[in-house]
Amino acid sequence: MPRVFDTSALVTFVTCKQTSRVYPPGSVLFSEGDMPKGLHILDSGRVKLFGSTSRGKTFITKIASAGEMLGLNAVILGRPYLLSAEAMEPSRVSHVVRGDFLEFLRKSPEASRHVIEQLSVNYYDSQREIRTLNLSSSMREKFARLIVSWVEDSDGGSDDAIWINLDLTHEQIGQMLGASRETISRVIAALSRMGVIKVQGHVLEIPSVVKLRELAKL
Amino acid sequence: MPRVFDTSALVTFVTCKQTSRVYPPGSVLFSEGDMPKGLHILDSGRVKLFGSTSRGKTFITKIASAGEMLGLNAVILGRPYLLSAEAMEPSRVSHVVRGDFLEFLRKSPEASRHVIEQLSVNYYDSQREIRTLNLSSSMREKFARLIVSWVEDSDGGSDDAIWINLDLTHEQIGQMLGASRETISRVIAALSRMGVIKVQGHVLEIPSVVKLRELAKL
DNA sequence: ACGACTCGGTGACCGGAATCACCGGATTCC
DNA sequence: GGAATCCGGTGATTCCGGTCACCGAGTCGT
Numbered sequence: 001m002p003r004v005f006d007t008s009a010l011v012t013f014v015t016c017k018q019t020s021r022v023y024p025p026g027s028v029l030f031s032e033g034d035m036p037k038g039l040h041i042l043d044s045g046r047v048k049l050f051g052s053t054s055r056g057k058t059f060i061t062k063i064a065s066a067g068e069m070l071g072l073n074a075v076i077l078g079r080p081y082l083l084s085a086e087a088m089e090p091s092r093v094s095h096v097v098r099g100d101f102l103e104f105l106r107k108s109p110e111a112s113r114h115v116i117e118q119l120s121v122n123y124y125d126s127q128r129e130i131r132t133l134n135l136s137s138s139m140r141e142k143f144a145r146l147i148v149s150w151v152e153d154s155d156g157g158s159d160d161a162i163w164i165n166l167d168l169t170h171e172q173i174g175q176m177l178g179a180s181r182e183t184i185s186r187v188i189a190a191l192s193r194m195g196v197i198k199v200q201g202h203v204l205e206i207p208s209v210v211k212l213r214e215l216a217k218l
Numbered sequence: 219m220p221r222v223f224d225t226s227a228l229v230t231f232v233t234c235k236q237t238s239r240v241y242p243p244g245s246v247l248f249s250e251g252d253m254p255k256g257l258h259i260l261d262s263g264r265v266k267l268f269g270s271t272s273r274g275k276t277f278i279t280k281i282a283s284a285g286e287m288l289g290l291n292a293v294i295l296g297r298p299y300l301l302s303a304e305a306m307e308p309s310r311v312s313h314v315v316r317g318d319f320l321e322f323l324r325k326s327p328e329a330s331r332h333v334i335e336q337l338s339v340n341y342y343d344s345q346r347e348i349r350t351l352n353l354s355s356s357m358r359e360k361f362a363r364l365i366v367s368w369v370e371d372s373d374g375g376s377d378d379a380i381w382i383n384l385d386l387t388h389e390q391i392g393q394m395l396g397a398s399r400e401t402i403s404r405v406i407a408a409l410s411r412m413g414v415i416k417v418q419g420h421v422l423e424i425p426s427v428v429k430l431r432e433l434a435k436l
Numbered sequence: 437a438c439g440a441c442t443c444g445g446t447g448a449c450c451g452g453a454a455t456c457a458c459c460g461g462a463t464t465c466c
Numbered sequence: 467g468g469a470a471t472c473c474g475g476t477g478a479t480t481c482c483g484g485t486c487a488c489c490g491a492g493t494c495g496t
Contacts, residue, residue, distance in 0.1 A: 051349050053435065059352040061345070073338035073345075082345045105334075112330040116323075119337035120291035126344045127279070127291075127300045131269050133351045134277040134396045137454090139483070169443065178352045180484055185445060217271060355484090357453070388474065398454055403475060 020094045029085040029093060030071060036081060038097040040070040045091025049083045050175065060175045061129070063088070069118055075101065076115070133178065136217075142177045143187045144216035147197070151209055164204040191215075238312045247303040247311060248289060254299060256315040258288040263309025267301045268393070278394045279347070281306065287336055293319065294333070351396065360395045361405045362434035365415070369427055382422040409433075
């Protein structure tokens, strides 16, 4: 799932006033509804971006990895965050005060380029997510699509077997797809029985990406 | 639903080489999967943005109105469109060849500002959509949220009755929410019975926005 | 080594929405 | 003035997935 991002965002903004600190796992960088005080740039580690209802239901929209700017659009627009951010591993995060950031953005065409690019990618991903959520009839299909999207990030192109390190719990996968833990469990069981995937501990083997892609109806 | 956008995008790009034409209702500007040849700017009219599966199922992500740049992120990234665009009314659309656009974008800070802003807004909306899709348990809730989002665009703030001109068919609403026509029909009937909305032809009356917002659980 | 906890697997049950089928009203088009 | 369409309302049936409930395996802390 590492939506790769060239780390030069760090370089771009390095000339800019900024502070940096390490967040331990489980600590939150910001919460849904907060007004953005400044831009967070993830130097290393992984951060979970998620939203939740008043009734405790949670959904994860993405797992951000090194190089990403978090809550970028909220910072730019000066509107409240729609998502909360929580470190999954010890994560080093740089922080630029909003005013400084906007200032810098105005002056530096290079920074503009970066921001435009990241916003475009974010939006693009987000459109794909909506597509997946909306067009899949069954959970099977959604799950297959999720896996396919993971594979695409690390794939050569051939139809050889692929292994994925699955370090998410069923619960978390459920939160990404809008399903319950039990359903994920059952879907995985079903796909295993069909021979589309094989599970050994935290490793997911996909014997044939083609078969998976069929299931995803892509 | 008019996600308002200041029309100055037109002005910004007016110095730029561009062609302009009017699309009759039902004609497509571009289709899902196409490689973007250039940027479309909607001068007037309304354009439906939607995606579909091979099996004919369709979902509408938004209705674009005057001032919006269509498929902006795909154009910037040079990746295939994820959505198709189809005129709903006679619509005047300006077109800037991709190379010219990127060139212009590089040179003009003003244009960059515009692009950043629109991308941010698009992404923001899109996050809200994901939120709605993922966190609503029932169709009732999704529907209520849709209406609320419409109302917010045209609302003063008080809790007076509000009228909305509903010029979408049940089918189209269904495609926005990922529901079938019948379900929308039933949901509307249910809400009418509850007195939360009243329907007279193509006009939707909302006696109390507060009650609606309760249903939306926002 | 023992509970306490988290994670995952499975069965039973139930509800909401898709689907199928049919009907009536409004438009449009010869 | 029919015939063909499109739109919307409603019933009957089916099925997917949420929820509840319980159980086993692994891990951690003291």
